Amino acid sequence: MMFPSKAFLSILFVMLSSADASPLRSDARKATLSFAARVNARGAVNVAAADRARVQAMKQAGSMGKRAGKSSFSITNAVVTYTAQVGIGSPATEYTLIIDTGSSNTWVGANTPYNPTATSVDTGNTVDVSYGSGSFFGEEYTDTVYLSNTLVITGQSIGVASSSQGFSGVDGILGVGPADLTESTVSNVDIVSTVTDNLYSQGVIDTEALGIYFVPPDASDSAGELTFGGHDSSKITSPVTYVPLTTTSPASSYWGIDQSISYGGSTILSETAGIVDTGTTLVLIASDAFSTYQTATGAVMDEATGLLTITSGQYDKLQSLTFKIGGKTYDLTPNAQIWPRSLNADIGGSSSNIYLIVADIGSDSGSGLDFVNGYAFLQRHYSVFDTTNNQVGFANTPHTDDKSN
Structure with missing residues (x-):
């Protein structure tokens, strides 16, 4: 049976606990997958450039339609x-x-070889996926997958890499994005059912929904969780409010929503389409909105990290960044807008600097993907990705107003 790992090579380590609630029904079946979060230590890292490259590749793939196939985006540089x-x-x-919520194929073999057993079936199909700086090619198998003792899937499509590039220290990807992203990745197959699809279709969970709870890295409570089939009501301080997925391309190819953003009560980005993405570190906004935000905060660009930096005096005057999603607003407080100072060295920054987590997406608003609510947003707000009802939900958490950064 499956069991949580006892150790991870990581700088930021987060083990996740169990959950017992559903976004739609209190008696629904659900279960939690333990995982670790880490900040990759690679010396001087331009974190904004890495995020920007990812979203630009996602835009390109999304604009090609759902059959983007081998044109995907970088995961390995996250x-x-x-x-x-x-x-x-x-x-x-x-x-x-x-x-990864931005891709949907599950595959193994980048480091640990695949070990066929009595439950393994070679379908004879080939799998070929590119992630920008990384890629893999191999065969498709179906097999039993143990996400935890209670999250067991039979007959799950698994890519088995015969060759791969860019995946150091990991064996592959568990794809939990929309199933349409698997189109044209497996020969003789239209769409591959994701692990979330199969958990639902096999009756392991009652709702095809994924709840994600992150916390700021320097918070006193370092626990978080990822829940299949629901959300954990003990981790939220407000009801989960849902909004429908956006219909605007290319954001509509991913977990896309419509929102507006204001700073200090003044709108800097009118309602537009963008995405919610666990694989993006920062909050990325359209170039025109970014310019307005930089002027309002008085920040200057730090070329080493690619992030805006402010003085202590400017931090004292920093105002809330407000995201209006549907009829609900979600704030990033001044403390939530700065990179955790204890991790400055991990992005090539100075220990004495104050860096902002808002970055330029690389194009003006109106592109069809004008923002990314990444990890910096998600560590302050609970998120639910609901495939059954084509919606994304958010709620405040005990860490929404933390001052731990």
Whole structure:
């Protein structure tokens, strides 16, 4: 049976606990997958450039339509990544897989070889996926997958890499994005059912929804969780409010929503389409909105990190950044707008500097993907990705107003 890993090579370590609530029904079945979050230590890292490259590739893939196939985006260069220990086969071999809401193929073999067992079936199909700076090619198998003792999937499509590039220290990816992103990735197959799809279709969970709870890295409570089939009501301080997925392309190819953003009560980005993405570290906004934000805060650009930096005096005057999503507003307080100072060195920054987590997406508003609510937003607000009802939900948490950064 599957079991949580006892150790991860990471700078920022977060083990996740169990949950017992659903976004739609209090008696629904649900379960939690333990995982670790880490900030990749690579010396001087231009964190904004890494995020920008990811979103630009996502835009390109999304604009090509749902059959983007081999034109995907970079996961391997992400500054913050999330890994789970996943068992495959019977008896199960354990693999370290990146959890990603922006891709949907699940595959192994980048480091630990795939070990076929009695539950493994070679379909004869090939799998070929590119992630910008990384890629893999191999065969498709179906097999039993153990996400945890209570999250067991039979007949899950698994890519088995015969060759891969760019995946150091991990074995592959656990894709939890929209299933349409798998189109044209597996020969002789239209759309591949994701792990979330199969958990739902096999009756393991009652709602095809994924709840994610992150916390600021320097918070006194370092626990977080990822829940299949619902959300954990004990981790939120407000009701979960849902909004429909956007219909605007290319944001509509991912977990896309419509929102507006204001700073200090003044709108800097009118309502437009963008995405919610665990694989993006920062909050990225359209270039025109970014320019307005930089002027309002008085920040200057730090070329080493790619982030805006402010003085202590400017920090004292920093105002809230407000996201209006549907009829609800969600604030990033002044403390939530700064990079955790204890992690400055991990992005090539100075320990004495104050860096902002808002960055330029690289194009003006009106592109169809004008913002990304990344990890910096999600560590302050609970998120629910609901496939059953084509919606995304948010709620405040005990860490929404933290001053730990």
